[in-house]
Amino acid sequence: MIYADNAATTKMSEAAVNTMVSLIGDTYGNPSSLYAFGQKAKEALEKAREEVAEAIGANPREILFTSGGSEADNQALISAAKLGEKKGKKHIISTAFEHHAILHTLKKLEEEGFEVTLLPVHENGIVRPEEVEAAIKEDTALVTVMYANNEIGTIQPIREIGAICRKHGVLFHTDAVQAVGHIKVNVEEDNIDLLSASGHKFHGPKGTGFLYAKKGIKLTNLIEGGAQERGKRAGTENVPGIAAMATALKESVENLDAYAAKLTPIRDKIIAGLKEIPHSAINGDEESRVPSNINFCFEGIEGESLLLLLDDKGIAASSGSACTSGSLDPSHVLLAIGRVHDVAHGSLRLSLGEDITDEDADYIIKSVKDVVEYLRGFSPVWRDLVAGKGNFIL
Amino acid sequence: MALYSEKVMDHFRNPRNVGVLENANGIGEVGNAKCGDIMKMYLKIENDIIEDVKFETFGCGSAIASSSMATELIKGKPLEEAKKLTNKAVAEALDGLPDYKMHCSVLAQEAIEAAIDDYNSRK
Numbered sequence: 001m002i003y004a005d006n007a008a009t010t011k012m013s014e015a016a017v018n019t020m021v022s023l024i025g026d027t028y029g030n031p032s033s034l035y036a037f038g039q040k041a042k043e044a045l046e047k048a049r050e051e052v053a054e055a056i057g058a059n060p061r062e063i064l065f066t067s068g069g070s071e072a073d074n075q076a077l078i079s080a081a082k083l084g085e086k087k088g089k090k091h092i093i094s095t096a097f098e099h100h101a102i103l104h105t106l107k108k109l110e111e112e113g114f115e116v117t118l119l120p121v122h123e124n125g126i127v128r129p130e131e132v133e134a135a136i137k138e139d140t141a142l143v144t145v146m147y148a149n150n151e152i153g154t155i156q157p158i159r160e161i162g163a164i165c166r167k168h169g170v171l172f173h174t175d176a177v178q179a180v181g182h183i184k185v186n187v188e189e190d191n192i193d194l195l196s197a198s199g200h201k202f203h204g205p206k207g208t209g210f211l212y213a214k215k216g217i218k219l220t221n222l223i224e225g226g227a228q229e230r231g232k233r234a235g236t237e238n239v240p241g242i243a244a245m246a247t248a249l250k251e252s253v254e255n256l257d258a259y260a261a262k263l264t265p266i267r268d269k270i271i272a273g274l275k276e277i278p279h280s281a282i283n284g285d286e287e288s289r290v291p292s293n294i295n296f297c298f299e300g301i302e303g304e305s306l307l308l309l310l311d312d313k314g315i316a317a318s319s320g321s322a323c324t325s326g327s328l329d330p331s332h333v334l335l336a337i338g339r340v341h342d343v344a345h346g347s348l349r350l351s352l353g354e355d356i357t358d359e360d361a362d363y364i365i366k367s368v369k370d371v372v373e374y375l376r377g378f379s380p381v382w383r384d385l386v387a388g389k390g391n392f393i394l
Numbered sequence: 395m396a397l398y399s400e401k402v403m404d405h406f407r408n409p410r411n412v413g414v415l416e417n418a419n420g421i422g423e424v425g426n427a428k429c430g431d432i433m434k435m436y437l438k439i440e441n442d443i444i445e446d447v448k449f450e451t452f453g454c455g456s457a458i459a460s461s462s463m464a465t466e467l468i469k470g471k472p473l474e475e476a477k478k479l480t481n482k483a484v485a486e487a488l489d490g491l492p493d494y495k496m497h498c499s500v501l502a503q504e505a506i507e508a509a510i511d512d513y514n515s516r517k
């Protein structure tokens with residue numbers, strides 16, 4: 001199988017598995033216990049915190065371990081909203097194509113009386129910093145913009161947006177789930193106040209993640225209980241998972257240059273190959289995108305059938321089609337970049353992993369071409385378009 | 395657990411009666427591209443018998459499988475019988491569809507109804 005769905009989840013690295021297994025077996029003490037055996041687990045936990053902090057240019061005291069990216073997103077937004085509310089600031093700026101962990105939390109805050117502005121992301125899938133600045137008001141409590149989009153892989157001008165937020169004294173959060181471990185992220189250089197990340201997106205285990213909160217930002221608890229995580233996240237820490245996440249992150253960050261050097265040309269080769277398919281279009285900016293992401297729309301076909309046939313050919317990928325989500329609407333990300341429903345249903349996301357080869361790329365290109373052609377062969381939509389009844393959108 | 399039954403996957407991978415029927419005397423198209431499903435049924439009806447049937451579908455795996463199964467269920471059957479084909483019968487013949495995919499079988503039933511209506515309107 002060619003696993004091309006690394007934006008959904010990644011395989012754990014060997015080093016991460018080793019860290020996890022050794023801690024599950026030998027270091028099962030509770031980090032809150034004062035005897036040496038418990039303190040050994042505490043040491044593993046704090047070593048992990050140092051490694052994670054170092055990977056993003058933070059201080060270990062600024063790292064809070066969570067159950068994943070979604071929890072970190074929820075806690076970041078709710079904390080910032082509470083801080084704003086105290087000062088009478090109830091306006092939040094975000095974008096139309098955030099992950100649902102952000103959008104649904106914003107919806108909840110809206111119901112609690114917050115005003116939310118969702119900025120457009122334009123055809124290239126990139127937020128414009130000047131539009132962020134223009135949207136900032138007296139009562140803006142928070143700006144939250146994802147670092148890289150999970151579906152189309154576009155990288156946002158985080159540093160510029162962060163600088164604007166600093167200038168106006170507004171908190172800035174970024175959902176960096178698709179960026180951390182894939183491209184260089186540094187909270188200091190990027191002017192980030194709050195950042196969310198997820199372990200299983202960079203070869204760590206599922207159920208792990210972290211929230212970076214710049215020193216001085218008071219977090220609101222989502223989970224009440226014991227005094228773990230400096231009293232900000234109760235519950236006995238998932239020490240093996242957290243340590244394995246840290247191992248994976250350290251490894252990924254050390255390997256960033258090699259990762260980009262290997263994946264970028266393969267990504268671009270696949271993009272060039274898929275562009276040869278008539279009436280297709282790449283989704284999102286071609287330059288400012290993570291090295292692993294390829295996302296296309298193919299007119300006249302539907303994404304789920306494309307995925308099932310690719311699966312038969314041994315390629316695991318994903319789509320923004322409504323049929324793959326169980327809802328009637330296609331991906332909100334594709335709609336946000338201006339793709340109409342008709343073509344958004346025919347989308348394909350390939351997210352590559354480090355083990356991809358040049359031969360795999362050739363096979364992917366050929367397979368997608370064959371399947372698209374086959375499905376178009378009995379698509380009434382395609383027949384009408386070819387017959388000149390109606391206009392091609394792509 | 396697999397997303398679909400073996401039968402759905404079989405009809406999806408090897409759709410029966412797929413394509414265009416040049417001498418069709420009843421054609422029905424239902425659904426819309428906005429929702430991600432369009433089915434087109436071509437019927438050749440002679441002496442109140444469905445002599446031949448073909449389909450074209452833009453849609454997901456279960457939409458393609460539902461169209462394929464529906465054509466099998468009506469091919470060679472009297473028109474009166476074809477009229478009575480229900481979406482439930484299509485779904486059952488496929489060993490079931492996930493709840494949120496039942497509308498695909500509804501579309502198959504409606505496509506056949508639309509094609510029969512078209513045939514009747516031409517008489």
